[in-house]
Amino acid sequence: MQSRVIDGKAVAADVRAGVARDVAALKAGHGLTPGLAVVLVGEDPASKVYVKNKGEQTKEAGMNSWEYRLPAETSEAEILAVVEKLNNDPAVNGILVQLPLPKHVNAERVLNTIDPNKDVDGFHPVNVGRLWIGERTLVPCTPTGSVILAKTVQPNLSGMNAVVIGRSNIVGKPVAALLLRENCTVTVAHSRTRNIESVVKGADLLIAAVGIPEMVKGDWVKPGAIVIDVGINRVPSANGKTKLVGDCDYESCAQVAGAITPVPGGVGPMTIACLLQNTVEAAKIQRGIK
Ligand code: NDP
Numbered sequence: 001m002q003s004r005v006i007d008g009k010a011v012a013a014d015v016r017a018g019v020a021r022d023v024a025a026l027k028a029g030h031g032l033t034p035g036l037a038v039v040l041v042g043e044d045p046a047s048k049v050y051v052k053n054k055g056e057q058t059k060e061a062g063m064n065s066w067e068y069r070l071p072a073e074t075s076e077a078e079i080l081a082v083v084e085k086l087n088n089d090p091a092v093n094g095i096l097v098q099l100p101l102p103k104h105v106n107a108e109r110v111l112n113t114i115d116p117n118k119d120v121d122g123f124h125p126v127n128v129g130r131l132w133i134g135e136r137t138l139v140p141c142t143p144t145g146s147v148i149l150a151k152t153v154q155p156n157l158s159g160m161n162a163v164v165i166g167r168s169n170i171v172g173k174p175v176a177a178l179l180l181r182e183n184c185t186v187t188v189a190h191s192r193t194r195n196i197e198s199v200v201k202g203a204d205l206l207i208a209a210v211g212i213p214e215m216v217k218g219d220w221v222k223p224g225a226i227v228i229d230v231g232i233n234r235v236p237s238a239n240g241k242t243k244l245v246g247d248c249d250y251e252s253c254a255q256v257a258g259a260i261t262p263v264p265g266g267v268g269p270m271t272i273a274c275l276l277q278n279t280v281e282a283a284k285i286q287r288g289i290k
Pocket of ligand 1: 142165166167168169170171172189190191192193196209210211212230231232233267268271
């Protein structure tokens with residue numbers, strides 16, 4: 001049986017439309033136009049593309065967008081000064097410092113300087129703590145997007161056995177916290193997990209965030225499971241170029257899963273949509289709006 005393909009592009013478009021409605025309501029009801037400032041240090045080509053897309057989509061949703069492009073040799077002190085200026089600017093509701101930062105900069109120090117209520121990436125330790133204790137907070141974007149996609153298949157995840165492969169601070173751990181909040185029974189697998197195939201086989205919901213191309217095979221997957229593939233891996237393709245694949249072997253997993261995200265076109269498009277959602281949420285938190 002071929003599984004249902006979860007269309008991340010379509011779901012991301014729905015999320016962006018919801019953000020645009022929220023922005024219109026905030027403008028009309030509170031005279032508030034949420035704004036996102038993105039700081040880009042250096043010339044990394046992929047980062048430039050991400051930042052451009054973020055700026056365009058922020059404006060399309062009716063929000064203010066600012067870009068701070070700093071040369072690669074900018075000192076850490078200068079970057080921290082920009083972050084402090086944005087922290088103190090009431091028109092700026094969300095601050096995103098694009099990673100990776102140049103090697104001479106302590107990324108942790110920069111990220112931890114962002115006001116937690118403007119931390120739209122959700123990486124600040126204050127927000128990590130709020131997530132785990134169940135308080136209102138800004139949640140990392142890719143994990144939020146992954147859970148939204150799973151809920152398009154099964155709106156109530158309560159009681160499901162969820163297996164997350166990967167325990168990074170940006171994907172694995174926050175997605176595990178979100179699934180716990182959804183009342184799943186959560187198992188987090190990682191590089192030291194023994195007999196990972198049998199762990200995965202118990203999953204009603206599988207979230208793969210490993211970074212190993214096509215690691216998860218169809219015969220690991222429980223028939224009918226929801227498979228959310230966060231992986232983005234560039235591998236050689238038959239025509240001598242490269243192609244993107246996920247952490248799941250799509251062909252074999254799609255024969256067994258009930259629903260599956262493709263790569264590309266699954267989780268990827270959700271990340272910026274959830275960033276826009278976080279910018280609105282940040283504006284509401286700052287103004288004390290429910
Ligand atoms: P990290 O490299 O930070 O973490 C990878 C995790 O996978 C680690 O916890 C590691 O375990 C675990 N792991 C490594 N090898 C194995 C193995 N053989 N078996 C089981 N677990 C293993 O990666 P990220 O979390 O940052 O990213 C994961 C993937 O998601 C990547 O492909 C990345 O490109 C993609 N990604 C996609 C995004 C999107 O927008 N769609 C956004 C962010 C990431 P251990 O802790 O033990 O080392």
